[in-house]
Amino acid sequence: MIELKYVDKRYPTSNALLYINSLTIETGEIVGILGENGSGKTTLLKSIMGLGELQSGEITIAGKPVLDQYERMAFITEEGSFLPNSTPLEYGEFLAAFFPRFDQPYYAELLQRYELPIRRAIRTFSKGQKMKLEMSAGLAKRADYLLMDEPFVGKDVFARRDSLKLLMSGLRGDETVLISTHLIDEIENVIDRAIVLHQGLVRADVTIDDLREEGKSLTDVMLEARQSNRHYAD
Numbered sequence: 329m330i331e332l333k334y335v336d337k338r339y340p341t342s343n344a345l346l347y348i349n350s351l352t353i354e355t356g357e358i359v360g361i362l363g364e365n366g367s368g369k370t371t372l373l374k375s376i377m378g379l380g381e382l383q384s385g386e387i388t389i390a391g392k393p394v395l396d397q398y399e400r401m402a403f404i405t406e407e408g409s410f411l412p413n414s415t416p417l418e419y420g421e422f423l424a425a426f427f428p429r430f431d432q433p434y435y436a437e438l439l440q441r442y443e444l445p446i447r448r449a450i451r452t453f454s455k456g457q458k459m460k461l462e463m464s465a466g467l468a469k470r471a472d473y474l475l476m477d478e479p480f481v482g483k484d485v486f487a488r489r490d491s492l493k494l495l496m497s498g499l500r501g502d503e504t505v506l507i508s509t510h511l512i513d514e515i516e517n518v519i520d521r522a523i524v525l526h527q528g529l530v531r532a533d534v535t536i537d538d539l540r541e542e543g544k545s546l547t548d549v550m551l552e553a554r555q556s557n558r559h560y561a562d
């Protein structure tokens with residue numbers, strides 16, 4: 329379970345803020361973090377990962393501070409956490425040294441499944457190949473908490489479907505997953521719950537089951553979140 333209480337995050341060089349009074353993500357939930365550019369998605373994921381200091385508030389993972397749970401977490405971002413001059417093989421060795429749970433046979437299996445050249449420097453990979461590598465590494469960490477920041481951005485529709493399939497087929501099923509994305513249509517059938525941020529505040533928090541019962545789509549929720557902001561701003 330991920331719990332945020334009175335989280336206040338600001339940057340010294342901008343007016344941007346993230347403020348979350350109370351938010352609980354249950355174990356095993358797959359949650360979409362949605363919102364316009366600059367709404368705070370990355371800031372939220374980074375804060376949960378313990379990257380950057382909070383002004384106030386507390387974030388716990390299974391009741392413990394984030395930094396105590398680091399080896400149970402994987403952060404998958406478009407920027408990539410790999411070492412560009414290394415090869416996938418070297419990167420795997422590096423990860424195995426740092427993450428006791430790192431599953432090298434599974435990593436090798438994923439690299440093979442995605443036909444990645446294991447002995448070539450990662451910097452020479454295409455964007456799609458880098459993302460597949462990043463996801464393979466993230467999944468092979470056998471993490472309990474997977475945080476993914478815009479994993480599908482900049483990819484053509486086929487690469488996006490591939491990435492989504494890779495993600496879903498690689499899960500054990502009991503992981504807690506947070507995915508920030510702008511791809512509402514792609515994600516709707518994958519997530520259990522959607523959290524919509526706007527200007528650093530949670531504007532909507534809905535389960536997909538409830539949405540379906542109400543006959544609404546995620547696009548409707550996004551629009552409502554934006555309109556509620558207009559009233560708020562007025």
Ligand SMILES: Nc1ncnc2c1ncn2[C@@H]1O[C@H](COP(=O)(O)OP(=O)(O)OP(=O)(O)O)[C@@H](O)[C@H]1O
Nearest residue numbers: 339341342344363364365366367368369370371372
């Ligand atoms: N290091 C930083 N220093 C100053 N301001 C920052 C920093 N990082 C983010 N911000 C600001 O915080 C706000 C939220 O940014 P964030 O990257 O969390 O948004 P996002 O929802 O992930 O956006 P996008 O969809 O464009 O990736 C923005 O106004 C951004 O300019």
